[in-house]
Amino acid sequence: MSDSALHDMRHRDVVEPVADNVVRPFWSVMIPTHNCGAYLRQTLASVLSQDQGPDRMQIEVVDDASNSDEPRAIVEELGGGRVTFTRQPANVGHIANFHTCLQRARGEVVHLLHGDDLVGPGYYEALERGFRTSPQIGAAFCRARLIDETGEELSTTEQEEDRAGPLPNHLIRLAREQRIMTPSIAVRRDAYVELGGFDRRLVCSEDWEMWVRLAARYAFWYEPRPLASYRMHVHSNTGRHIRSGADMAYTRRAMDIFAHYLPPADRRSTVRRARQTYAKAALAMARRVAGSGDVPAALAQAWQAIRFRPSPGVARAGLGAVLRSLLRAGET
Known part of the structure; x- marks a missing residue:
C-alpha cells in the first residue's frame, strides 16, 4: 500500500491533537444534525440510556444551522444540561460539520452518530471491550439494523463473523463493499489525528473511503450483535x-x-x-x-x-x- 497516499492531507482537514491539559473521557459521542429534529429525541434517548457520566462520556450535538426545526430546544429538553449543544453560524455542509465534531471531541474514542440514527443497549460497553484488547485496534464496529422513517426494521447488515474479535483480512473485505453503517462504528481519535478527516471531494461514500483508509493503517474489532440502527429515508444524504x-x-x-x-x-x-x-x-x-x-x-x-x-x-x-x-x- 502507499504510505504517502494514506497521509496525503490535500483533501482532508487536519484534526488537531487534544491539548495536554484537557481532561479526556473515554467516549466522545458527537451527534451532527441538520433539519432532523423529528428523529433527534430518539437519537439522544438511545445515548442517554447508556450514559456513563461526564467523566467517561462527552455527549455533544453539533448542528449545521438547521432551518426547519429547533435542535437546541430538543437538546435542552431531553439533555437536561448533560448534553452540550454547538451550532454552526451558517450551513457548512455535512463534511465540514463532521470535522467540527472531530475537532471538538475530547475523548479517546469518537462515535459519530447522525442525528437521525440510533444505538441499542450495550453498544458502548461492547465496543469499548474491543478497544481495550489492544492499542492496535483503531476502530470497532457492530452489525446494524436498517430502519425506515417510523423506526420499522427493514433488514440487518450481513454478519461478518460468529464471534466478537479482530476482523480477519479486514482491509480487503472492507474495500470490496461498504459494509459499515456510520452509527455502528467508533474510531480512536488519535487515528483521525494521524490520517485526517473525511475527504472533501466526496459528497456520498465519504464514510466508505474513511473506513478503508483507517483499515489500511489499523486493525478493526467486530461485534456480531446488531447494536446500532441506520435510518433510511429520502431526505438522508444518500437518498x-x-x-x-x-x-x-x-x-x-x-x-x-x-x-x-x-x-x-x-x-x-x-x-x-x-x-x-x-x-x-x-x-x-x-x-x-x-x-x-x-x-x-x-x-x-x-x-x-x-x-x-x-x-x-x-x-x-x-x-x-x-x-x-x-x-x-x-x-x-
Missing part, C-alpha cells in the same frame, strides 16, 4: 442523490481514491470486485425506481451501472430498466 445517480458516481470516486491504500498485489482484483458489486447495486436501484415510472432516475442509475462495468449484459439490463420506467410512466 437525496439517488435520482441523479450522484450516489453511485461518488461511490466510484471513493474506489478510485482508496485503491491507492491497497497492497499492489490485491489492488486490481479488489477494485474489480467492488465495481462488479456496485454495478449490480445500481441496476437493482434502476429497477426499483423504474417501478414507479421515474424515468430520469432509472436512466441515471442504469448509466452508472454501465460506468461501473461496461459490458453487454449490464447495458441490456440497464436498458430494460429504462424501458420499464418509460412504460410505467406512460400508464400514469
